[in-house]
C-alpha cells in the first residue's frame with residue numbers, strides 16, 4: 001500500500017487468516033493476438049471511468065490517443081445510467097461539508113476513513129458544478145438555484161437530481177458527450193478486460209482484453225500502458241436479486257485479487273430496501289424504487305397496513321439509513337412469513353408523482369401497478385458494494401501504476417454502509433484526483449511480462465447457482481452456519497471447470513472469485529455492523545471497529561480511525 005496521509009494514521013494491523021484460496025492468478029484465455037498502446041488505459045465507462053478519462057486526458061495534454069477508454073459492452077451499460085435519486089453535495093445555505101461529513105460517518109458506523117470522507121464532502125460541490133458546466137442539466141427551482149431533495153440518512157436537503165428521477169442517465173449522457181468530443185480519448189466498446197499486465201518490477205503495464213471488433217483488433221489482445229485505471233463498477237450480480245445491471249459482475253475486484261492488489265470491506269454489501277417486487281423467484285436486475293419517494297413522504301407498510309418503520313425503531317423512521325430499513329423489512333417479512341412489503345406513495349398526489357418520478361411510474365406501470373392509486377410491492381435486493389479495491393486518497397492501489405475509482409474501489413468513504421447518493425459523488429471526486437495524480441506521477445513506459453501463474457476458468461452455468469447460494473447464505477442476513485454452507489457450495493462450484501474461454505465463462509469465474517473472497521471476510525467478521533448483519537452476533541463489537549483487508553499475505557484487520 002502506498003503511503004496514507006498523516007491525517008489518517010493506520011493503526012497496527014493484525015493477520016486474522018490466510019487468503020481465501022481460489023489459487024487463480026489469471027483467467028484461461030488465448031495468447032494476445034494483437035497489441036495497442038496508450039499512456040493510460042481506463043477500464044469502464046460509468047461516472048468513474050468517464051470522469052477519470054476526461055481528467056487524465058486534460059492532465060496529460062492534447063496528444064491524440066493518450067487515453068484509451070475500454071468498456072465491456074455499450075458505453076452506457078453500467079450502473080450509472082440507472083441512478084435515480086441523485087448526487088449528494090452540501091450546497092444549501094443551511095448545509096456544510098462538515099454536516100455532510102457527519103452524516104456520512106454516521107452511516108459508515110465507525111469504519112469510514114475520515115480523511116477520505118473529508119475529501120468527498122469538501123471537493124464534491126466543485127465537482128458537481130463542473131459537471132453542470134460540462135452540460136449536465138440538473139433540475140432547478142424557479143429562482144434558477146439547483147433543486148435539492150432529501151434522502152435517507154441525510155440531515156439536510158442536498159440531493160441534486162435531473163429529469164426528476166433520471167439523474168444517472170443525464171450524468172452519463174453529459175460525460176459520454178464530453179468524452180466523445182475529447183481529441184485525446186479513444187473509446188472502444190465491446191472490450192472485456194481480462195487481466196492486468198505487469199512489468200518486471202511488478203508495476204501495472206497494461207491489460208489483456210477480449211474485443212469484439214473489426215480488422216486487426218479483434219479477439220484477445222493486449223493494451224500496453226503506463227498506468228491502468230479500474231472503473232468497472234459493482235458486483236451485484238453475485239446475488240440472484242439485485243438492482244445492478246448484468247455487466248456488474250465484479251470483474252475489477254476479481255482482476256485485482258488475481259493481481260494481488262489489496263481489497264477491503266467486501267462484506268459490506270448494501271441491500272436496497274425497496275426494489276420493485278416482481279413475484280416469487282424473479283432474478284437478475286430488479287427495478288429500483290428510489291428512497292427519494294420516502295424523502296417526499298411515501299412510507300412502508302406491511303400487508304396488514306401496519307407501518308414498518310416507526311420513530312422508536314429509528315428517529316428518522318422511513319428515512320433511516322438503508323441497513324436499518326432493510327433489516328426492519330426483513331424482520332417484518334419473517335414475522336409475517338411473507339416475501340414483500342408495500343410502499344404507500346398515494347398521499348404525494350398524482351401530479352407530484354408523475355412529475356417527480358416519471359421513471360418509477362413507468363416501471364411500476366409496466367409491472368401492472370399504478371403508484372398514484374395503488375400500493376407498490378417492494379423487497380430488499382443487493383444494491384451497492386461499499387468495499388472494493390483499496391485505494392489511497394489519490395486513487396492508487398497497492399500495485400504501483402494501478403488505480404481504482406467508483407464502485408469498484410474502496411476509498412474508505414462508505415465504511416460499513418454507503419450514505420445514499422454518495423456514490424456518484426465519489427465517482428466524480430476521486431476520479432478527478434486520479435487525473436491530478438497522473439499529471440504528477442505518470443510512470444515511465446515499461447515492457448510488460450508475459451502473463452504467468454495458474455490460469456483458471458469455470459463453466460458459465462456456475463453463475464445462476466452462485467447467485468442463488470449467495471442470496472440464501474450471504475445476503476441480507478448471515479450466520480456462521482449459513483456462511484459455512486455458502487462456502488461449501490462455492491467449493492463445489494469451483495469443480496465445474498471449463499476449457500472453452502469466452503465472455504460468459506470469464507464472468508462466471510470472476511463472480512466466483514469475488515463471492516469466495518466476500519464469504520471469507522463475512523465469516524471472519526463476528527458482529528453486526530452497517531450492512532453486515534450476523535444473526536449469531538446481533539450486536540456491534542468495538543473489537544471489530546475497522547476494516548478486513550484481503551492481501552496476498554492473508555486477511556488482515558485494521559482498526560479504524562473513524563469516530
Ligand SMILES: Cc1cc2nc3c(=O)[nH]c(=O)nc-3n(C[C@H](O)[C@H](O)[C@H](O)COP(=O)(O)OP(=O)(O)OC[C@H]3O[C@@H](n4cnc5c(N)ncnc54)[C@H](O)[C@@H]3O)c2cc1C
Pocket residue numbers: 043044045046047048049070071072073074075076077078079080081082083084085086087088167168191192193194231232233234243244245247248251252288383384405406407408420421422423424425427
Ligand atoms: C438502480 C440504481 C440506482 C442508483 N441510484 C443512485 C443514486 O441515486 N445516487 C448515487 O450516488 N448512486 C446511485 N446508485 C449507485 C451508482 O449508480 C453506482 O455506484 C455508480 O454509478 C457506479 O459508477 P461506476 O462508474 O463505478 O460504475 P458503472 O457505472 O457500473 O460502470 C462500470 C463500467 O465498467 C464496465 N466494465 C465492467 N467490467 C468490465 C470489464 N471486465 N472490462 C471492461 N469494462 C468493464 C461496465 O460495462 C461499465 O461500463 C444506483 C445504482 C443502481 C444500480
